[in-house]
Amino acid sequence: MKTTTLAGFAACLAAAAAASTVPPYGAVRLRGPIGARLDAMIERHVKATDVDYITSPFMEKTERRQWWQTEFWGKYMHSAMPFWTYTQDPALRRSIDRGVERILSSQEPCGYIGNYPDDIRCGEGWDVWGMKFTLMGLMHYYDGLLPSDPNAAKALDGARRLCDYVISQLGPNGERGRHLWQTGNWCGFASSSILEPVVWLYKRTNDKRYLDFATYLVKDMTEVEAGPRLLDLAIKGISVADRNGYGNGSSHSGHYPMKTNRWKAYEMMSCYQGLVEYYEATGRKDLLDAAIATCAQIIRDEINIAGGSASSEAWFHGAQKQHLPYTRLQETCVTTTWMRFLEKLLQVTDDAKYADELERTFYNAYLAALKPDGSCFAGYTPLNGTRYYGQHHCYMHTDCCNANGPRGFLAFLRTLFQTQGDAAVFNFYASSQASATLPGLNEKVAFDMYTLYPKEGYVRIVNHTEKQLPFTLKLRIPSWSANTTVKVNGKALDGVKPGAYFPVARTWTIGDIVEISFDMTTRAHVMKHHVAFTRGPVALARDTRFADGDIAEVLRKGAVRDGQAMAFQPTRAPSDDFWMAFTASLPVGSHHENPEGRINETIHFCDYASAANLWQPTNACRIWFPIELGPAD
Ligand SMILES: [Zn+2]
Known part of the structure; x- marks a missing residue:
C-alpha cells in the first residue's frame, strides 16, 4: 500500500x-x-x-x-x-x-x-x-x-x-x-x-x-x-x-x-x-x-x-x-x-x-x-x-x-x-501470525498467537522478533473479563484491568511467551421479563438441533437475576456445524405445583453464530428467553 x-x-x-x-x-x-x-x-x-x-x-x-x-x-x-x-x-x-x-x-x-x-x-x-x-x-x-x-x-x-x-x-x-x-x-x-x-x-x-x-x-x-x-x-x-x-x-x-x-x-x-x-x-x-x-x-x-x-x-x-x-x-x-x-x-x-x-x-x-x-x-x-x-x-x-x-x-x-509509536497492540485474539514495523523504533516485530478463543479463554503469544528489542506490548483486556491473568515467561503481572489496554514494556527476546487467561464466566442479562446469556464476547443461543424441548419455553420467575454468574459447562457439539456447545441446568417451564416439575432441566446452548446455521426452515434458534409472569405482574 x-x-x-x-x-x-x-x-x-x-x-x-x-x-x-x-x-x-x-x-x-x-x-x-x-x-x-x-x-x-x-x-x-x-x-x-x-x-x-x-x-x-x-x-x-x-x-x-x-x-x-x-x-x-x-x-x-x-x-x-x-x-x-x-x-x-x-x-x-x-x-x-x-x-x-x-x-x-x-x-x-x-x-x-x-x-x-x-x-x-x-x-x-x-x-x-x-x-x-x-x-x-x-x-x-x-x-x-x-x-x-x-x-x-x-x-x-x-x-x-x-x-x-x-x-x-x-x-x-x-x-x-x-x-x-x-x-x-x-x-x-x-x-x-x-x-x-x-x-x-x-x-x-x-x-x-x-x-x-x-x-x-x-x-x-x-x-x-x-x-x-x-x-x-x-x-x-x-x-x-x-x-x-x-x-x-x-x-x-x-x-x-x-x-x-x-x-x-x-x-x-x-x-x-x-x-x-x-x-x-x-x-x-x-x-x-x-x-x-x-x-x-x-x-x-x-x-x-x-x-x-x-x-x-x-x-x-x-x-x-x-x-x-x-x-x-x-x-x-x-x-x-x-x-x-x-x-x-x-x-x-x-x-x-x-x-x-x-x-x-x-x-x-x-x-x-x-x-x-x-x-x-x-x-x-x-x-x-x-x-x-x-x-x-x-x-x-x-x-x-x-x-x-x-x-x-x-x-x-x-x-x-x-x-x-513503539508499541505493538493486540486488540483481538485469534490464532494468527502478526508482524509489522513499529513506527517509533523503525524496527520489525513478529508474533505467533495460539488460542481457541473465544471458545476458551486461554491465549498464548510467542515473540518471534529476531532482534532483542525494548518495546511495549499493549494487550486489550475486554470489559467483560472481570478477572484476567497476564503472564510473561510464566510470571504473573499486576495491574490488569478490564475495559482498557494493559501495557507490558520490557526488553523482549525471541521466544518470550505471553499467556493470557480471560474470565469466561457465563452471565445472565435480564430485561423486561426476558433473559439472555453471554460467555466472554459470545452470545449463547438454544438451537432446535439439540432436540431438548421447546426452545421458546419460559424460565421460572426468580430463577435468574441480571448480571448473575451462571454455571454453563462446555460439552461436545453434536456435529461439526457447531463451533461451541454448552449445557446448563435451568428451571425451564411453569410446573411449580408438581415437585418433580420443579427440578431443573439440562438444556443445551451454542454460540449464536452457529445457531440455526443450517439455513433451513427446520432449524431455528433463540437468544432471548421469556421469564414467566405471575398474576400480580
Ligand atoms: Zn443490505
Whole structure:
C-alpha cells in the first residue's frame, strides 16, 4: 500500500497523533477456525463474484427506475482488492483487473460512470450513491497497486474525472441546479456519504479542489435546516432514532418516507465515516465529537446483545426492544457499516471500548450472517428464528448485503493487530501470525498467537522478533473479563484491568511467551421479563438441533437475576456445524405445583453464530428467553 502522507494534511496528523497505525494487509495471517472462515469466504464469495455480471449495468446505462445496481461493483472492490493483497491470488487479481478495465471503459467523456440516462442523473434514486461506491472501488484498486504500476495512475485518473463530474453537476453552481444533499434518499444521507471517497481523493491527490468540495458537502450535511443535520442534533444528544421532526417534515411515529427520513442506520453511519475522514484531513474536532456522540448513542440505545442493530434498516431504540419480534433485524449492511465505523473510531481515538463493540459484533451478528460455507450473507439475521438468504435486488442475482458482507471481516482483520509509536497492540485474539514495523523504533516485530478463543479463554503469544528489542506490548483486556491473568515467561503481572489496554514494556527476546487467561464466566442479562446469556464476547443461543424441548419455553420467575454468574459447562457439539456447545441446568417451564416439575432441566446452548446455521426452515434458534409472569405482574 502507498503511504499518502501529504504536506496538505500534516496538521491533521498532528491532531490525530495518538492514532494507531494499521499494518498493511498480509501483516496478520489468520489461522484456526476464524482463519478457515475467512479463507472460505474469500474462496466461495469474493473470488466467486462474477465481475462481468456486476459491471454490465455500467455498459447498458438504461436504468430508469432509479435503482442501485451501480453499488455492487464498488462494494465488491471494498474487499476484493484488500483480499487480493492478503492472498496474492492470481485468479482474484484477474477478476479485479477485468472489472476495473470494464468500469473505466464505460466512463463517458464528461466523466460520468453509472447506469442512469442523462436526463435523470444526479437526481432522485441512487445515482450519486452508486458513484460514491465507484469512486471507492477505483481508489481501493489504486491503493493496492505499486505506485509504478500504470494501472494505478489510470484508476486514480478515472476517480478524479468522476469526482470532477459530480462537482460540475452538484457542486457550487452545478449544472443540475440543486445541492447534492437534495438528491437521493434519506434526507440526503445516501448521497452525502460520498464525502468519504471525496476526502480519500483529496488525501491521494492533495488537490485542494476536492477538499473544497468536501467542505461544501460538510456545510450542507451540518448546517441546512431540512438536511442531514449530522452535527447539531448529535451534539444536542438527540438519539439516532429521534432525529426526525427537526426541519425535515418527517415524524418517527410509524412513517417510513424514503425521501425525508433521518433514521436509516447504514446511510447515517456512512455519513459519519466521511465526517471522521474530513476531521483527519482538516482537524475539525467538532465533527469527530459528533461522530463519537452518535456512536455512544448507538451503543446505548440501539446495539443488541449480538452486537447487531436496526429493524427494517432503521434505528428504533432497539436495545430496549431486542427481546421482541421486530421485523427484519440486523441487516448485514448495517452490521458491516457499524464495524467499519468502530474500526475508524478506534483508530482515531485508541479507546478500547470500540474494540469491545467490534469484537462483540464480529463474533455474533456478523459471523451469524455469514453462511457456514462462506458463500453468501443473509440479508437479515433475527436473534430468534431461522436464517435465510437475502433477496435479489434490482432484478440482479445479488443484493446490498452480499456485496457489503466481506468488508466486515476486514474490519476484524485490520484491527486485530496494530502499531502505535513503539508499541505493538493486540486488540483481538485469534490464532494468527502478526508482524509489522513499529513506527517509533523503525524496527520489525513478529508474533505467533495460539488460542481457541473465544471458545476458551486461554491465549498464548510467542515473540518471534529476531532482534532483542525494548518495546511495549499493549494487550486489550475486554470489559467483560472481570478477572484476567497476564503472564510473561510464566510470571504473573499486576495491574490488569478490564475495559482498557494493559501495557507490558520490557526488553523482549525471541521466544518470550505471553499467556493470557480471560474470565469466561457465563452471565445472565435480564430485561423486561426476558433473559439472555453471554460467555466472554459470545452470545449463547438454544438451537432446535439439540432436540431438548421447546426452545421458546419460559424460565421460572426468580430463577435468574441480571448480571448473575451462571454455571454453563462446555460439552461436545453434536456435529461439526457447531463451533461451541454448552449445557446448563435451568428451571425451564411453569410446573411449580408438581415437585418433580420443579427440578431443573439440562438444556443445551451454542454460540449464536452457529445457531440455526443450517439455513433451513427446520432449524431455528433463540437468544432471548421469556421469564414467566405471575398474576400480580
Ligand atoms: Zn443490505
